[in-house]
Amino acid sequence: MAQLGDLVRARALVRRAARAFGPKEAVARARCIVAEAEIALATRDLGWPVKALDAARLTLEAHGDWVNAAHAQYLDIRRLLLIGQLDEAQEKLARLDPATMPPPLRATHELVAAGIAMRHLHSQTARAALARAEIAARQSAIPALLAEVDNAVRMLDSPAACLLAQGEERPLLLDEVEALLNSTSLVVDACRYVVRGAGMSVSLSTRPILFTLVRTLAQAWPDDVPREILIARAFRLKLSDESHRARLRVEIGRLRAALKPLAGVVPTKRGFALVPQVSPDVVLLTPPVEEKYAAVFALLSDAESWSSSALALALGNSQRTVQRTLDTLAAQGKVQSFGHGRARRWLTPQCPVSRRPCYSPFRCPVARMNATNPC
Numbered sequence: 001m002a003q004l005g006d007l008v009r010a011r012a013l014v015r016r017a018a019r020a021f022g023p024k025e026a027v028a029r030a031r032c033i034v035a036e037a038e039i040a041l042a043t044r045d046l047g048w049p050v051k052a053l054d055a056a057r058l059t060l061e062a063h064g065d066w067v068n069a070a071h072a073q074y075l076d077i078r079r080l081l082l083i084g085q086l087d088e089a090q091e092k093l094a095r096l097d098p099a100t101m102p103p104p105l106r107a108t109h110e111l112v113a114a115g116i117a118m119r120h121l122h123s124q125t126a127r128a129a130l131a132r133a134e135i136a137a138r139q140s141a142i143p144a145l146l147a148e149v150d151n152a153v154r155m156l157d158s159p160a161a162c163l164l165a166q167g168e169e170r171p172l173l174l175d176e177v178e179a180l181l182n183s184t185s186l187v188v189d190a191c192r193y194v195v196r197g198a199g200m201s202v203s204l205s206t207r208p209i210l211f212t213l214v215r216t217l218a219q220a221w222p223d224d225v226p227r228e229i230l231i232a233r234a235f236r237l238k239l240s241d242e243s244h245r246a247r248l249r250v251e252i253g254r255l256r257a258a259l260k261p262l263a264g265v266v267p268t269k270r271g272f273a274l275v276p277q278v279s280p281d282v283v284l285l286t287p288p289v290e291e292k293y294a295a296v297f298a299l300l301s302d303a304e305s306w307s308s309s310a311l312a313l314a315l316g317n318s319q320r321t322v323q324r325t326l327d328t329l330a331a332q333g334k335v336q337s338f339g340h341g342r343a344r345r346w347l348t349p350q351c352p353v354s355r356r357p358c359y360s361p362f363r364c365p366v367a368r369m370n371a372t373n374p375c
Contacts, residue, residue, distance in 0.1 A: 030056035107136035186279035217274035224273035305345035
């Protein structure tokens with residue numbers, strides 16, 4: 001049922017099987033728990049009980065089923081990767097030796113390693129991991145696993161950001177973004193709300209007004225920006241008076257203090273200008289698509305169907321806030337849903353409603369090695 005795409009029915013059957021096994025069949029029960037966890041991951045139900053999966057892993061290890069135990073660990077690591085807990089995912093991945101794994105698990109290991117490397121902007125490490133993943137996926141002869149590797153390679157070769165410098169704009173691949181961040185330029189990173197330069201960085205992720213000001217100044221560099229434009233963008237006001245100018249001076253003072261010693265902000269006749277202190281030039285790095293709900297689209301771009309609770313967990317927002325966002329995007333035709341209640345799932349319209357089936361390297365009823373990829 002999982003391979004046919006009916007993941008809800010598959011999960012119900014696996015749960016029924018787990019209940020049917022008696023206390024003396026601990027290994028079979030543990031395999032069912034691992035199978036259910038894989039289905040939950042495929043349906044982006046990221047709130048499933050991790051403790052139950054860990055208990056199943058310990059049971060499998062105690063009975064010598066090392067392959068299924070390793071698969072349970074990879075499911076846990078992939079969940080951590082989806083919700084953005086990169087350090088914990090990397091720490092757990094380092095404990096596993098892919099050389100001792102069968103080809104499907106080796107491919108999974110390298111896919112996870114590539115995902116972590118891409119998020120850390122280590123493009124060469126990601127490419128090397130994907131090359132090893134492709135070799136292992138071909139050895140496994142699982143079409144869905146090969147498709148997963150191909151999708152990761154296409155993502156790595158897609159624009160990761162846009163560069164704005166002196167009025168010119170061009171897309172950048174991940175390799176180019178990594179090179180830019182290692183260059184001598186002062187980079188105002190609108191993807192992560194950080195100002196970087198000369199090996200130093202200043203995070204403004206919790207200070208949106210200051211970041212809006214420095215972004216506006218960087219976009220106009222080497223020219224200055226009129227006070228009216230800065231007030232309109234930072235405070236979202238169409239008209240300005242003396243009180244707004246006074247508030248702007250206060251925020252500019254805070255920005256000067258925050259950017260030391262990377263850059264300074266000097267007054268001009270019209271307004272203010274950004275002056276790099278340790279870099280020869282200033283560039284602005286922006287997401288490839290500027291969208292109010294870009295974070296939601298970034299998660300939905302993996303062509304999988306997500307629940308609102310999983311999106312809330314990955315975004316670090318309340319489920320109600322995410323639900324209001326999804327309802328707004330659905331009214332605009334930018335996302336679509338299927339199912340009802342807790343079974344409701346969200347995805348982008350360009351992806352068909354049928355979900356990608358699970359691919360599973362463990363010997364459980366949920367998967368077979370001749371999986372296909374309808375997505």
